[in-house]
Amino acid sequence: ALNAALAGAPAHRELSWTDGAGLTAAVHRTAGPARRLAAELAEAVAQLLTDPRVGEVRRCEAEGCVLLFLPAHPRRRWCVASVCGNRARVARYYARHKEAGA
Template identity: 45%
Template sequence: MHWVEVDGYPMPVLLAGHPGLELCNTWAGWDAPPEPHREWLRDYQRLAVWARHAGLLDAVVTDRLRAAARDRPDEAVEVLAETRDLRAALYVVLLDPGADAAFRVVARYAERAAATARLRADAAGVARWTLPEDAGLALPLLACARAAADLLGTPDRARVRACPGDDCGWLFLDTRGRRRWCSMAVCGNRAKARAYLTRHR
């Protein structure tokens, strides 16, 4: 099964190994013709819920964003479109390191997130960069952009693979150099079943 229910919405299962890859996996069937049913992020409400599902936002912030989106629907639509734009560019960059135009798109969003971030220290004095709530409805987009930049700046960037399953193309980290499928239980088993039928025809 490729999905789970979160706050009443179907969400893609988390199997990629990094939030940046999970963002790419909110589109189903990258190599297939674009159709509305392939889109998991169909509106801002789903985007906010998915960001929490992926560990990019906490529940309190997510609830506030969803309420704000109902009051500012035009802004919410714009943020959703920008997130999809980031997702498409990131997918291209991860599979083609030489895709300069797509990289510039990812970099633009990542630099926007970096400019918004604030350095905060906890009670023990340990500091970390955080995205402030006053970033508003753009928070899910900025969190995705930070995740994308994080992935592109680590050795894991070279371990990204695309699932060869029919109507899939989901991305995942192949940390041991042996993983072929996004999910053996789904795409892997489908491929095995097709191979079996082919052998016994």
């Protein structure tokens, strides 16, 4: 299925000159929006599956979060620290203060 999605919108690089940046190579796909999106997603999955660190993929520890992530640091616990991590820290804070006030 991944190979079919990748083949449905093949990518090619197009070189262009830009002011300041010099020569750039942008990736272009020649297909409709749905096929381009499927190919982009299939490419991301293929890159993840072939990454040597695929065994390090973790489930987010936040309650109710279903996301998986590849941690940049071994102690990382949440998919997005500013969202899931913040919710967990706030929940711990309220739990501590609720116990202290009771």
